Amino acid sequence: MPVSETSSFSDGDPRTRAGLSIELRSAVLLLARRIRQERSDEQITHSEYSVLAILQHYGPLTSGKLAEHEQVQPPSMTRTLGNLEKKGFVKRAEDPDDRRQVVVDLTPAGSTIVEDTRRRRDAWLARRLDALDSQQRATLADAAQILRVMITPQ
Amino acid sequence: MPVSETSSFSDGDPRTRAGLSIELRSAVLLLARRIRQERSDEQITHSEYSVLAILQHYGPLTSGKLAEHEQVQPPSMTRTLGNLEKKGFVKRAEDPDDRRQVVVDLTPAGSTIVEDTRRRRDAWLARRLDALDSQQRATLADAAQILRVMITPQ
DNA sequence: TATTGTTATACTCTATAACTATA
DNA sequence: TATAGTTATAGAGTATAACAATA
Numbered sequence A, B: 001m002p003v004s005e006t007s008s009f010s011d012g013d014p015r016t017r018a019g020l021s022i023e024l025r026s027a028v029l030l031l032a033r034r035i036r037q038e039r040s041d042e043q044i045t046h047s048e049y050s051v052l053a054i055l056q057h058y059g060p061l062t063s064g065k066l067a068e069h070e071q072v073q074p075p076s077m078t079r080t081l082g083n084l085e086k087k088g089f090v091k092r093a094e095d096p097d098d099r100r101q102v103v104v105d106l107t108p109a110g111s112t113i114v115e116d117t118r119r120r121r122d123a124w125l126a127r128r129l130d131a132l133d134s135q136q137r138a139t140l141a142d143a144a145q146i147l148r149v150m151i152t153p154q
Numbered sequence C: 001t002a003t004t005g006t007t008a009t010a011c012t013c014t015a016t017a018a019c020t021a022t023a
Numbered sequence D: 001t002a003t004a005g006t007t008a009t010a011g012a013g014t015a016t017a018a019c020a021a022t023a
Helices: A017-037 A045-057 A061-070 A073-084 A107-131 A134-151 B017-037 B046-058 B061-072 B074-086 B106-128 B134-151
Strands: A090-096 A102-106 B090-094 B104-108
Touching: A017 A107, A017 B017, A017 B046, A017 B134, A045 A061, A045 A090, A045 A102, A045 A107, A045 B017, A061 A073, A061 A102, A061 B017, A061 B074, A073 A090, A090 B046, A102 A107, A107 B017, A107 B074, A134 B017, A134 B134, B046 B090, B046 B104, B046 B106, B061 B074, B061 B104, B061 B106, B074 B090, B104 B106
Parallel strands: none
Antiparallel strands: A090 A102, B090 B104
């Protein structure tokens, strides 16, 4: 491998447009896999935790709104909610004003687990962020903002 | 929600340590899903493409080296290689010096498909990167480098 | 008719455990 | 015994298509 290379690919210099695409994609896919594998609390998966965290923040939401927030298709949310309901962490109820809609809310157990889980679930990533200097953290913070805008459906 | 907030979570200010963890995780997971869903060429999945790209760059590698490069367990790589072999894009051969090892290489069809696919597969991400200004792209490039180091097993 | 959610089904990605062949 | 890879099995996450209930 030539000494000038900083990555695995011959066009992988992240300062070029093609290189940025390659490097960003590779880094993002690896990090996503790592995050999903962090299951310090065996009671809930990452997707489930994510739904509980939304409900904790926003309060009761319909299945459709949750799917939209998570950018998944409705059947995917139905499945996640089914699992959460089986575990006793959410309850589903018909909206009395529009009985097609299902309003989802945390149970007390769900409230407890999402609070208890947050710090443990964050441990892996937080530990690595702590190992960075403040300049690097600032760069990642900026990057997260840019990515959020990029990802938002146009 | 306080006006100072930039995100969905009450501790989601990416300038705080907890907020950075939350924002980065959310952005990374969404982007990873989007990238995996980009299958402009229906012949290969993203994981398969990724293996072909490595082989194109490095030349023939053992199954173990490929698993290490992709940071997956050996059986995961076995499965991906099996799929690629069925599709005629790689061939596997015993290493004559150590017959436990399997050396994997691109077939001519594999070489063709990885080249043909690269630009199409990159289209979604590249389009969005092109919409950014050069300062934002530089930030993402820096972030990709930082993430690469963070992710690397310690 | 249009919308909301569910069921049925299938595919991708990944893992762990147990095994085979070779060193 | 140790290593490289495979087979068997399972689970998470997601999708599309077809459907039911309600508006």
